[in-house]
Amino acid sequence: MRTTLVLVILSLLGLISMPGQAASVSIQNLRMWRAPDNTRLVLDLSGPLNHKMFRLQNPDRxxxxxxxxxxxKPMPAMTFDGPIIKSIRSGHRSNGDLRIVxxxxxxxxxxxxxxxxxQSHGYRLVIDLDHTPDANDPEFEKDKPAAVEPEPAREPSAPVAPRRRSEVVVxxxxxxxGEDPGAxxxxxxxxxxxxxxxxAKELKRMVDREPNMRAVMTRKGDYFVPLAKxxxxxxxxxxxxxISIHADSLPKKRARGASVYALSQRGATSRLAKRLADQENASDYIGGILENKDPIVQKVLVDLNQTSTIVDSLALGRDILGSVKSVGHIHSANVEQAGFAVLKSPFxxxxxxxxxxxxxxxxxKRLRTHRFQKQMAQGIFSGxxxxxxxxxxxxxPRAVPAGSVRRNNDTRVHIVRRGETLSGIAQRYGVKLQALQVANNLSGTSVRxxxxxxxxSL
Known part of the structure; x- marks a missing residue:
């Protein structure tokens, strides 16, 4: 009887939880990130929670x-100038639950x-609101090439040559x-x-000013883009x-200088390269991506031994490394390699x-100055x-209907699909890889x- 009375008193004082009673969760902060195609809300929590979400109409909420x-603490003041959210309000229901509208x-x-x-992040509740990009949005990506109208299915009167653009795209x-601040x-x-x-914006301006070159950016504002995207x-x-642009970080304050990295086929070339790759590859989870099942990011590239992509990446890296030497100290004299997810493109x-x-x-301090930012962009651009x-x-080549085959007498033309390799195409048509290279004047095995x-012909 005495024990029961003590438990009742402690329960009333809130010092113990009764069975089935949910522990109180504190929402420590609310952040909003707006990307061209979605708006993201992130709630920082003191612990795990149960929640449910539903839509209402007339009006939409x-x-x-x-x-x-x-x-x-009170919700932070926010500016709702995006295309989706008009306002945010909250209050407690009669049962004590929190309702956010x-x-x-x-x-x-x-x-x-x-x-x-x-890492440094606690529990977070993420709410994503998708929306179609607004062409009037200054952060909307306008650099995508215009769609190419599919050619009519007909037999050409002459052998079909690859159609080339007039510019190199970087x-x-x-x-x-966004939610991932980096270092x-x-x-x-x-x-x-x-x-x-x-x-990145400085580099884009330089590329766009160069004749026969054009730049596209994966992000133009403060929002997160998944690695695979x-x-x-x-x-x-x-x-x-x-070109992926970053700023490194180490526990030792003395570490300094620029470095250039490429994808590795057989593990990292140094402990620092592996540490950095692990750190950068964690970006998806910090940014709020539960699991990345994209085949390009998940595995080492198919037929990587049969392509020259990594060789070309190392050559590009050496040219950039040689150019950024004029900007300041170089941390590593060679192009390092590791399994960076964002570099896993076969094309x-x-x-x-x-x-x-x-x-x-x-x-x-240098990174914060416009002078250094412009100098670094110039070094990368020169490379x-x-x-x-x-x-x-x-x-x-311009995009044309993928996977199609056109004939002209004994000449067949194959339009490369995403993910196809030269060796796979040769095997499909029963021709030798070398013969396919000679027919298309290819010095390597990369195809796009x-x-x-x-x-x-056979």
Whole structure:
């Protein structure tokens, strides 16, 4: 009897939880990130929670009910200038649960998920609201090439030659973004995601000013883009070169200088390269991607031994490394290699440039200046130009209906599909790889989606 009375008193005082009673969760912060195709809300939590989400109409709104939760402080002031959210309000229901209401400007398809603690991040509730990109949005990607109208299915009167663009396309990837800040400087609290975006924009301006060259960016603002999507954006733009820009960090403050990395086929070339690859590959989870099942990112490239993509990437990396020497100290004299997910494209030479060590107070200070950002962009650009000139790089072919085969007497033309390899195409048609190379004047074994290949007669 005495024990029962003590338990009742403790329960009333809130010192113990009764069976089935949910523990109270504190919402410590609410952040909003707006990308061209979605708006993301992130709630920082003191622990795991149960929630349910549903839509209401007339007017359009989304309701999120969270069991036994409350804000630890007032919601931060937000600007709702995007295409989806009109306002956010919250209150407690009669049962003590927290209700958050998103008043919408138009209907959307929402999704939500809970992220477990990872590195410096605690539990997070993520709410994604998809929307079609607005062409008037300054962050909307306008650099995508115009769609090419499919050619009518007919037999040509002459052998079909690959159609070439008049420009070399450079895909520029500013690392991290949005929920993923990247490395953070110790002295000035500089965010990697911000300085690399500034360098990327400088590089884009330089590329676009160069005759017969054009740049596309994987992100233009402070929002997160999954690693696999970055690769696919470059491929969809039929990019000839892929440059990912970052700023490195190490526990030791003395580490300094720029580095260039390419994909590795057989593991990392150094412990630092492996550490960096592991760090960069964790970006998806920090940014709020539960699991990446994209085949390009998940596995080492199919038939990598039979392509020259890594060789070309190393050559591009050496040219960039040679150019950025004029900007400042070089951390590694050679192009390092590791399993960077964002570099796993079989269709274009791809490198990752670590512009400086943001963990070094002196280099962090330089990274914050427009002068250094412009100098680094110029160094990268000079390396790109050197590579294009030295390799006599030809622009990628225009996109045409993939996988189609056209005939002219005994000449067959195959349009390369995404993911196909030259050796696989040769096997499909029962011809020797060398014969296929000779017929198409290919010195290596790299092919790109949309490219036309003449299939020699048997």
């Amino acid at each position: 989304i309701v999120i009910d969270i069991d036994s939760a409350s804000f630890s 998103l008043d919408l400007k138009r209907t959307t398809q929402p999704k939500s998920f809970l992220l477990k603690p990872f 895909a520029i990837d500013a690392g991290h973004g 953070i400087g110790r002295r000035y609290r500089t965010y990697e995601k911000r300085v690399v975006l500034s360098i 970055r690769v696919h954006m470059a491929q969809d733009a039929r990019a000839d070169i892929f 274009m030479p791809s490198v990752l440039v670590e512009t400086a060590f943001i963990s070094n107070p002196a280099e962090e 790109i130009k050197r590579y294009v000139k030295r390799k006599n790089l030809q622009p990628s 989606a949309g490219e036309s290949l003449q299939i020699p």
